[in-house]
Amino acid sequence: MSERAEPADYSDDGTAVPPVPLTGDSAALLLSPRLAQFAAVARAQHVTRAAAELGVPQPTLSRSLARLEADLGVQLLTRHGRRVRLTSSGRTLLAHAERSLLHAERAGRAVREDADPHSGRIAFGFPHTLGPSTVPDLLREFSARYPRIRFQLMQDYGAALLSRLRTGELDLTLISPPPDAPDVTVRRVHRQPLRIVVPAGHPLAGRKRVRLAEVRDDAFVSLPAGYGLRQITERLCAEAGFAPRITFEGEEVETLRGLVAAGLGVALLPAPAVPRPGVVELAADGPGVVREIALIWVNGHRAPAPVEEFRRFLLARRDRLLSG
Known part of the structure; x- marks a missing residue:
């Protein structure tokens, strides 16, 4: 992926639409579905491999990461050949993302256990x-x-x-x-x-x-x-x-x-x-x-x-x- 993230969206005439500042509930709504994708790329250090693991097309994953960077207003990843590395901002986000994903996994497990007729x-x-x-x-x-x-x-x-x-x-x-x-x-x-x-x-x-x-x-x-x-x-x-x-x-x-x-x-x-x-x-x-x-x-x-x-x-x- 490129050194600079692309704008998040484009209008009908092709002009760039500035990203909406992330605050409060809007941040949670925009970030939540992208954190798992970002964490997968960070762990694999490779967009194509991460896309294969997630079961999504590589261009789709690249666009999602670009939008994430644009929405946050920071660069999270740099390309080195076919591999990617985390920037300082990327390492900060990954630490928080992994905690959030762990909590989400535990919440899902707790809900499944509560629904088990024999162990809820x-x-x-x-x-x-x-x-x-x-x-x-x-x-x-x-x-x-x-x-x-x-x-x-x-x-x-x-x-x-x-x-x-x-x-x-x-x-x-x-x-x-x-x-x-x-x-x-x-x-x-x-x-x-x-x-x-x-x-x-x-x-x-x-x-x-x-x-x-x-x-x-x-x-x-x-x-x-x-x-x-x-x-x-x-x-x-x-x-x-x-x-x-x-x-x-x-x-x-x-x-x-x-x-x-x-x-x-x-x-x-x-x-x-x-x-x-x-x-x-x-x-x-x-x-x-x-x-x-x-x-x-x-x-x-x-x-x-x-x-x-x-x-x-x-x-x-x-x-x-x-x-x-």
């Missing part, structure tokens, strides 16, 4: 209250079948999980109560009974079943406003004819049980994985004292193979969980 990655969300046993049990069973699939787990409250799903941070999430949102698919997968949790010395502690209205005069401890279990507590209490007087809030269910054990209130909670001393878990008398848990995903989004496999796995257990 799943971003899965769920409320804190499902962390102690429900989710670990499901993951243990699934991972026994697909040991090479990796999980990125995120715990948060309902509104935050829904937001992360919409932004693409999550592939799937469990949520309670199920949202009424047109942009997501909702499939109810679990109906979890709730317990009325009272201190061991509470007047109702000797009973096995109580009505929610029987603790209407007690102080309540609960999760903060915005959490799904808090919404369910307020709704069920309203259906029982009262508004709960919430005196303490905590972000973890076991913290709430500790507050109950300390005599600071009662709570409406799912059954614990391990019984906690100092509290009594009472069955709630009457229908509907449960929380429904749904699996949701964004509409119109084609899920990678491992995500689809995990979704089928969870939905296959829906009948068993809903009847439990």
Whole structure:
């Protein structure tokens, strides 16, 4: 190739059109497809050999390199017989190009691995209250079948999980109560009974079943406003004819049980994985004292193979969980 690069383009009358300065996104768009070509020529030190390796005609490759030099406004290569050598600017660009190409290769490999139904990655969300046993049990069973699939787990409250799903941070999430949102698919997968949790010395502690209205005069401890279990507590209490007087809030269910054990209130909670001393878990008398848990995903989004496999796995257990 010549010592000086040719202009990047020509107008209809054959006059040279000055190259457009490379800034911001325009630089990325113009440089990206040419970096691999430039790197191939730099490694081969020969345009014809590089063209053969890339599977493109030699004139096409020469023109692409000339346009690259014109767009950048520097000379990248010098010809010495049939071989080419890098200029100082060429060596600088090659160092950056090789790093960029390595990152692109790794990104492509990661995407291919994520799409592999047997060794991909799943971003899965769920409320804190499902962390102690429900989710670990499901993951243990699934991972026994697909040991090479990796999980990125995120715990948060309902509104935050829904937001992360919409932004693409999550592939799937469990949520309670199920949202009424047109942009997501909702499939109810679990109906979890709730317990009325009272201190061991509470007047109702000797009973096995109580009505929610029987603790209407007690102080309540609960999760903060915005959490799904808090919404369910307020709704069920309203259906029982009262508004709960919430005196303490905590972000973890076991913290709430500790507050109950300390005599600071009662709570409406799912059954614990391990019984906690100092509290009594009472069955709630009457229908509907449960929380429904749904699996949701964004509409119109084609899920990678491992995500689809995990979704089928969870939905296959829906009948068993809903009847439990």
